[in-house]
Amino acid sequence: MRILSLALKRLAASLPTLVFILVGMFLLLKLAPGDTVDALLAQMGGADANVAADLRSFYGLDMSVAAQLGNYLWRLVRFDLGFSAIYGKPVATVIVERLPATLLLMISALSFAFFFGLVLGVLAARRVNRWPDTLISTVGLIFYATPSFWFGLMAIVVFSVYLQWLPAGGFEDITTGHVGLARTLDIARHLILPTLTLGLIFLAIYLRIMRASMLEVLNLDFVRTARSKGLDETRIVTRHVLRNALLPMVTLIGLQAGTMLGGSVVVESVFSLPGLGRLAYEAVVQRDLNTLLGIVFISALLVIIINFLVDLVYARLDPRIAGGG
């Protein structure tokens, strides 16, 4: 219960952050050349000034910036993200349609990166400065240096074009009309390459942090205590080092949540996935500022929620948090 109340307190503390982001973004987008009406008119192929003025007053764009901002925030409180002129639907609807693909991609990429980063980091730390460590660390550095979109393209060339093992893009194969398990497997097949592409750089980061964290913990006093008790090295790692070394990794998930969401913009573009990232890209290109602001809101909310969950996990792992340290 204490853990939950602590995490809830942190959650409440991030509310001002959210408001700050929204106000900042709203004002920033007011600086953008052209507004929603311009974009709409461009799509309709132009119209006269009267129509434009009418539309502006319909969307409330003829009021002062402060009034518009106030309006926007008030609508947000009621979870009304406005209307996307480009998609002809409420922004909330557009986002909800796109959210599942992004969430699925993030979860699978995170699991992939976390699991292999952990295992490789432990292996490298156990063999520090010997060839397995050198190999793992070098591969990690190369993964880190690889631009994700380029890796995605090269993976398409190899696995889709030459080997024809995996689909080159899309979320699922609609033409076959799979349902149930078959559909799930189909989606999974489509997500393999995007997951690898998005997860690669995070795998490199997690592996590096896990290795460093293991080495640091291995040097702490209580490990010496464990050795003096007669524990063997495997037991020392599993019973004493691992959990302590995991703490920075868990923190990192929270810190990297935003970066990962940003990375999905590129990956979803490469693999034509109908996700939030691709929506953000389209919104920028088409100047659909309402949708863009909505995406900013949802992304920030997502990052805050992820951090809330990370806090809960961290407090489970570390009794010092819940103990009121």
Place this chain on the structure above:
Amino acid sequence: MNALLKLEGLSVRLPQGADRSHALREVSLSLQPNEILCVVGESGSGKSMTANAVMRLLPTGVVIDQGQVMFGGRDLASLDEAEMRAVRGAGIAMIFQEPMTALNPLRTIGDQIGEMLKIHTQLSASAISARVLERLAEVRIPDPAMTIRAYPHELSGGQRQRAMIAMALALDPKVLIADEPTTALDVTTQAQILALIRDLQARKGTGVLFITHDFGVVAEIADRVAVMQHGKVVELGTTHEVLRHPQHPYTRQLIGAVPQLKAPPPRAISAETILSIEDVSKTYRTGGFLRRGARVTHAVRDVSLNLPKGGTLGIVGESGSGKSTLARCIVRLIEPDKGVIRLGATNILALGGEDLRRQRARVQMVFQDPFGSLNPRRKAGDLVAQGPIIHGVPRAEAEARAKELFELVGLDPASTDRFPHEFSGGQRQRIGLARALALQPDVLVADEPVSALDVSVQAQVLKLLADLRTRLGLSLVFITHDLRVAAQVCDLVAVMKDGLVVESGPTAQVFEHPEHAYTQALLGSIPGRSFALNQDG
């Protein structure tokens, strides 16, 4: 009698590039059953390395290259890793200096003690928890049943050390190695832990190899003593022989450097007050804001003290007593919540801005940590000249004065060009002293200036301080946790506990006729009290 543990000509080699080739050279020691053998020495003497060599827990690159460690008829130095693991914990157990970090913060005490039984015995889970409970009761931890489920951060330092001892003795090992187990503890806690070790050792007949730097502890607990210097044993004998009739010159020098508890005859003290502290309080609030979760710590509570001109006021107390906070209030590194601190006629707490900056020259501070108190990226001379330059002295003049001050504190004036890391700990403290004196302060506040130093260096710095005090007529506030040091340098002494001054007065009076129960307890806890009172015998 058959020795439990016998070190024969043990040498330990350091990796290439270290400052010397060997950490230990042909160390021979033997530990009998039911005895406490103290290995005593200053930092770098190899005393801890001896303990680690026995356990074969040496850092990578450090190896035993000669000699034997005989235990139970086998040479530990030639056992393989698996055989050695069976010895650790079961045959020879170990406790360490830092109770704060020696336990895994993420696992419960009961779990960690139980682990010892789990890896060395076939006991069932319920038998193990019964044993753990029994062991915890044995080390007299309050509420053992609760402690089993507690995490290390929920216990005090002394309780953690008790838990460590319970863990080490879980399997009734023949030998216990204690590596400075009380150094990080307050003096009253130290006395309890020493008594506990002595008591358990006598009851179980364990042989204890006790590593320490403190001759007081040696006098308190040891049956026999080995004195180490530069990786060699220079003297070995019974406690009485070594402490009363030391043979080796190094032993004599070490023992001579131990400050006595008896205060020297009082000096004449001026009637004029230079610094007066009136009703000073400082409270800290931590945790939750605007909520009941906030915890309030009264670091300093209504303290009133006077420092006569040219006198030395000692403020003694254990950690958390508020003595360092009070010192920092005097130099205004910390702002007190209320009270008045008068330097001559000015209330220095009322000053602000430019007035405060100018006033700062009048009260200077000497810090505890010889490594942390000097900016590693500034030359020693710069550090000393900095103060006067800030207060408007031309650079050339300030640098010339820095050289004079170097001479004054016993450093080579030619070394002003060197960086702090090129000096030893004692020399760094001298630089810190020179820096404080450069501004010709009216009052010098010294916050544990010798606690981080080895005993022989400590004696030299104390002597310098006493010398400068008479030559320059310094008024000194001297903060220390070590009553023996306080007895040596202070004219007046104030004892602090939980932010309050519980007793104050002339040093000889407080030390010889303590009135407050806490002062009596503090004095009674000093290790090797009779030895400290009377070394001349």
Place this chain on the structure above:
Amino acid sequence: MQGLIRALLAGVEVMTLLRAYCRSPSAVAGLLLLALVVVMATTAGWLFPRDPLALAGRPLVWPGDNPRFYLGTDNSGRDIAAQIFHGARISLLIGLVATSIAIVIGVVIGAISGYYGGWVDTALMRVTEAFQTLPNFLLLLVLVAVFGSNLMTVTIAIGVVSWPAPARLTRAEFLSFRNREFVQACRTLGMKDRQIIFREILPNALPPVIVYASVVMAVAILLESALAFLRLSDPNVASWGNLIGLGRDVLRIQWYVSAIPGLAILLTVLAVSLVGQGLNDALNPRLKGR
């Protein structure tokens, strides 16, 4: 600035540092690789004096097919080798300038936040948190959408989204130094805050931040290439990311158009990371040996 450099080097033996650096083969490899990229950037104008974005020959010539274009041509017949060499300039320029912007903002904010603590710290950290809560690539998209995508705005935008991490690092360093006794000593001497922050603490706090700058630079190069790949960076310069984006249209057959610039990015970022890691190990020799 000069004073800061002198203070940074004070007490550090440059030769010892250099020797420690050169002991690691991967650090030396990184330095050589980075030198190679720098040489490419400096000789680009001399080896390929023509506009790298001008038509040079038949489109989609495979590497090696025509000795004039040893790395081939792209879909519109431009010399890939020329674009790679000129692209090195862009990547290094953007990397260096954006990194400098991020480090300067980060250090100032982190230093003030860490030194003063209290409400100043709370306020500044809220802002930092806001920047970290917002996915940085999304913010980058918005900035580019608002301010346009020429070389300068893209560079500044990358700098602006990259400062929070160095700020947090600097803050952590300052927090640990703030209560160090040598800083307290400076205060008791009557030193002014500005002098304590910039002359006393900063030289001590900077080495890890400088090491971290290599990470910022690596990320900056990657961010620009991703932006260019999405055709949201400056289309009028020879950027590696632009070329990859272009090659995407012919990916199925002429995959080399995307592959070559991607390798260039990979090697450049790898070089920067290796140099950073080498510096780190040289500055903390204690950590390496264990």
